[in-house]
Amino acid sequence: MQFDTVLLPPRRTRMLEQGLWHERTINDYLDACVAACPDKLALTAVQVETGDVRRFTYRTLAQMADRIAVGLSRLGVGKDDVVACQLPNWWQFTLVYLACSRIGAVMNPLMHIFRERELSFMLQHGEAKVMIVPKHFRGFDFEQMLTGLQPSLPTLQHVIAVGGQGASSFEALLSGPEWEKEADAQDILTRSRPGPDDVTQLIYTSGTTGEPKGVMQTANTLMSNIVPYAERMHLDAEAVVLMASPMAHQTGFMYGLMMPIMLKASAVLQDVWEPKQATALIQQEQVTFTMASTPFLTDLARTVDEQRQAGGPGVPTLRTFLCAGAPIPGPLVEQARAALGAKIVSAWGMTENGAVTTTELSDDDERAVNTDGHPLPGVEIKVVDASDQPLPAGEAGRLLLRSCSNFGGYLKRPQLNGTDADDWFDTGDLARIDERGYLRITGRSKDVIIRGGENIPVVEIESLLYKHPAVALAAVVSFPDERLGERACAVVVPKAGQSIDLPEIQRFMKEHKVAIQYVPERLIVQEAMPATPSGKIQKFKLREAIRELIRNTPE
Template sequence: MEFDAVLIGPRRAREAARRWWPGRTINDELDACVAECPDKVALTAVRIEAGESTRFTYAQMARMADRIAVGLARLGVTKGDVVSMQLPNCWQFTLLYLACSRIGAVFNPLMPIFRERELSFMLNHGASRVMIVPQRYRGFDYEAMLRALHPELPALQHVVVVGATEQGKPAQHSFEALLSGPRWEDSSDAEAILTRNRPGPDDVTQLLYTSGTTGEPKGVMHTANTLFSNILPYAQAMRLGRDDVVLMASPMAHQTGFMYGLMMPIALRASAVLQDVWQPEAALALIAQERATFTMASTAFLGDIANGAIAAGTRVPTLRTFLCAGAPIHGALVERARMALGAKIVSAWGMTELGAVTLTRLDDDDERASTTDGVPLPGVEVKVVDENDLALPPNVAGRLFVRACSGFGGYLKRAHLNATDAQGWFDTGDLAIVDERGYIRISGRSKDVIIRGGENIPVVEIESLLYRHPAIAQVAIVAYADERLGERACAVVVAKPGVAVDLPSLVGFLKSHRVAVQYLPERLLLLDAMPTTPAGKVQKFRLRDMLREADKEVS
């Protein structure tokens, strides 16, 4: 496939001159690991429900990557072909990316929760040649789904199934029979296959689809340079090195897991521990067993593991840092997690298109993790502008633009949506405030703004307050149409089990916190669960659709 990564070329000279693009690929890093520390444990992959662990040293990992790479070539995969997979956090995930990189294939990880509708779009859009799935995962039959979907995917040549068996042996279409079993690396043409099509640092190496908080997903293209230019300063900011052990329970089919759970440990010559099913008790046990020092996940994971540690009376002394991203962290959670885990809680904000953009510093007061999203990483610039693209002063909310060495190469087949100007500024679609010290706070999405009678409602502030309400498990503030004021605010709430919630109690709670009357929600929608993206972000566009449909029924 031809990849229209049009945002790479114009930046090449600038980023090289500034030395932000390291000019190395994951192949270079893995080869260096084998040369420097071949017998070090590189990867430990744990299957929680099966109670199994698989370990690879760096030498073993490189050899298996070569084996799978030649196996993919035997299936007809060549440079520029897209290889998709829908796997949980497992050793096959990591090894497949390394194998694709050996032969210049483009790796396309897909979240395990995707089903026919999402997959038919993504696999056709990316013209995937090979799709790798588990036979079953968490009770769902992925093999049956892909077999039924295959006729609708003209570019897809092979469906490879991890764990597929026939009469007690690996099936012909299994991962084991096609890729990880045969000693392909010993074949006479293996060396040529493994060297002739290795990608350069500016070739597209990853195709990752956006979660779709606002509608149809877009295919984000990244190169080794854009990924490593973020990973390396990120690791430096977190003071990570070769002696660290990174626990990754956040899905590796999301940028968080991929960049910081798969690529970063290899770049650091460190060790990675993968957890395939999220269970906070299991995560605590793994941290203790593997002596994990660092992890990154969403706010929900942090709350779970803090509560688990408190309930068990367990501390995890090796864990120095828990980096939290994906949603604002509330002050009470930072305090509880700090007390329960003993680790530093770091707040971060980023995007699939950019990787991590801002982080709070390790030396910052704990309060900053709950009141800000941090400062830009080296190689990243941010600005907040008004509706006329004019820069705003500190502490004034506006549209957030980012110019970063880690910026993506563009959206596959949709260059007109790249939202990047001639100077390299990317319109994030977020609203933010930057204070006098350069710390940013995301205040909402530009499409999530609620303007009530000409007054902007501070959505994130109201949501943060409501998260302190004793009856609320989840909350989102969204707009609904009003003939007189244009828009009003609705609180969409998932209540805690066995607790009643009503609008007067919410309003009274906010008034007790001295919230201005015009900011108060004027409607309540109770749900059993929020519609979310695979990354756990609330899909507010779907909530707005629910409200519109409800209003139509009333009218």
């Protein structure tokens, strides 16, 4: 694969001069852990449904990374080849990334909610050579899905199933044989190690183009974010990081997989969000830090509060819960502080940059309620008007950012990179910045719905709605939800003489193999759409109408 990271060379010299790029890969950090603390517990991975727990010290983590790396090499994987991975938060996810890094391969993490429709595009666009999936997870057969897709994907040479049977299983091909002991293993493990500007991660993000965009990240871009993030959160080698947010998102990947290794700390992975299990893990593993979206905080605070009222011990080791993905309701911060005894930090970020802004541990709680924090070191933000002129404090406009962690570009789509000659990246969000430099996201100029931290690709879902034989006009807009922040509502104008209802919309989406989280959860049927004189649907009017309908609908 040829990676067109056109955004990196123009800023490399400046990033190095300013000390913002650290020139260290995950290999360097893992090797340092093995040298300094080989027997320290590095990773605890818990499967909620089976109760399986697997633990690795830094020594055994590195050994297994080497084993899987040589195994991948035996399958023909080499430098700049893409290894796609659609695993939940299992130990194999972490190890596949570390193994890819040993041989210069690029990991493409994919959310386990994706089905044939999303995967067909991503695997073909990213030219994945290997796809690693669970055999079964949450009642679904991933191996069967991928073997069905494989004939239509010319570059996909291997489908490997964790927990599968026979010669194509992860255990038989990668984690079982002691590949690291073979005569040529050290040559394989050293000859193609990536440099800090080589692409190490290809991760897809939903946007307004109708198709996902492949974000290219390097060790320098990722670590330039993780280092100041950890410093601001006062995290060090004593940290125990719980990650229940999916590692196929940047939240899990950067701060649950990479950051603990960078810190020589310990990570605890939870594969299915279950707040009682999370509470038990925090207590048993003495977790000190976690990061997730607002619904996770809501669930955890409620569960711990119920347990404490019944005489339970609470979660005394948990010092910080960093919450991102949606604004934190004011009452929730108060409730969570009381229940958890932890500092609640708000943050905002993007797949293209990682965390951009956070509040400080020393900030008053109101900052977490009313703002999304201020920029991390190495990040600049500004709000501009339609003419790109900066706006004064407190006025809302388009949000631009310039960051050391800005991505290398969108794979094969440099025309969409959205970055000007001065490195200012158009986030597609609307925001205001207060007099103290704290950010508040106020809306989106891009057409995306964020459901519990997961971006719904609106354009793609609308395009599919138009394929339904009963639909004349369609729009997908958000409606508020107390727990998830937003959900998707389809607004439809039927063709003359036709009718349609929500079960039919949902059946149609599932028939087209759309991820279940993307399927509209409410339907409004109208005779016409509000539109501009040029015919553009006025979605703001649809959102207003939906909110009014919800307000006037009895519980």
